[in-house]
Amino acid sequence: MxxxxxxxxxxxxxxxxxxxxxxxxxxxxxxxxxxxxxxxxxxxxxxxxxxxxxxxxxxxxxxxxxxxxxxxxxxxxxxVSGPPVLPGAGETVRAVAARFPVAIASSSPPVLITAFLEATGLTGVVREAVSSEQVAAGKPAPDVYLEAAGRLGVAAESCAAVEDTTNGLRAALAAGMTVFAVPNPHFPPEEEVLAKVAVVLGNITELPDSL
The missing domain is CATH 1.10.150 (DNA polymerase; domain 1)
Structure with a gap:
């Protein structure tokens, strides 16, 4: 990886x-x-x-x-008062970034991605941040993941992707990545898609050990 x-x-x-x-x-x-x-x-x-x-x-x-x-x-x-960062998310990204180059591949517009990075102090930790506004098609198309991998200078097949919803999981799988799912409790992904991922996590904080 x-x-x-x-x-x-x-x-x-x-x-x-x-x-x-x-x-x-x-x-x-x-x-x-x-x-x-x-x-x-x-x-x-x-x-x-x-x-x-x-x-x-x-x-x-x-x-x-x-x-x-x-x-x-x-x-x-x-x-404005701060994005609703999930518990342990910032610490998890830092822990992973200590071992691997990390990027964000999101459907959010750049202004909201930037707000997250600034609020968590991750601007210098996350090497690349790509919005689906910057590629031809959003998820479930793989474009945003392929662009993120390209900007990092690595093959998509050598990347792990971390996703939560059906369309996001489909996008990462279509990009050929090893997919770690953190199922969204409010919008659970489809079971048939979830069955195709490498690892299903109960919480984002489990990711560093799983990697």
């Missing part, structure tokens, strides 16, 4: 429910209608992808660009 690549939302930050709350609020406030499959469908999507989904599938009356702006502004406002 040559490197470790972390997802952000749900792995290092307890933000999956926050994203869900904000998107639901925007849909309700702008003429749309939430559907039962919307939450899982958007997990892992890039900003342009989920913004189009909110407009084209859920009926938000704004443009995709306007929708993205409203959602991200509200997420950034909630992050």
């Amino acid at each position: 040559d490197a470790v690549i972390f997802d952000l939302d749900g792995v290092l930050v307890d933000s999956e429910r926050m994203w869900d709350e904000v998107r639901r609020s925007v849909v309700a406030g702008h003429g749309g209608r939430w559907t039962g499959e919307a939450t899982r469908a958007m997990q892992g999507m890039s900003t342009p992808e989920w913004a189009r989904y909110l407009v084209e599938r859920l009926g938000v009356s704004l443009s995709p660009e306007g929708t993205a702006e409203v959602v991200i502004e509200e997420m950034a406002r909630r992050y």
Whole structure:
């Protein structure tokens, strides 16, 4: 193993429910209608992808660009007092970084990734941070993981990836990485996808010993 690549939302930050709350609020406030499959469908999507989904599938009356702006502004406002970092997440990244190069491959926009890195003091520890806004397709496509591995200068097959949701796990598996799952308790991944990963962890703090 040559490197470790972390997802952000749900792995290092307890933000999956926050994203869900904000998107639901925007849909309700702008003429749309939430559907039962919307939450899982958007997990892992890039900003342009989920913004189009909110407009084209859920009926938000704004443009995709306007929708993205409203959602991200509200997420950034909630992050002002500090992102909801999961217990032990910062310490875990530091412990792993002492042994391997580490990167973040996230569906969050760069502004929220930066907020996490600054709040945890990990800016100089995490060598590369890639948002799916910066690649062709969001998760479950492997693009963001492949880009992160490329920036680290290592082969994707030599990387470990740490993920929590179905689409994230699919993305890391499609990239050919050794996948460590930390199942999201609020949005559990599909069992058939979970069965394909190398290791299932009960908590992010178990990762250093598992590696």
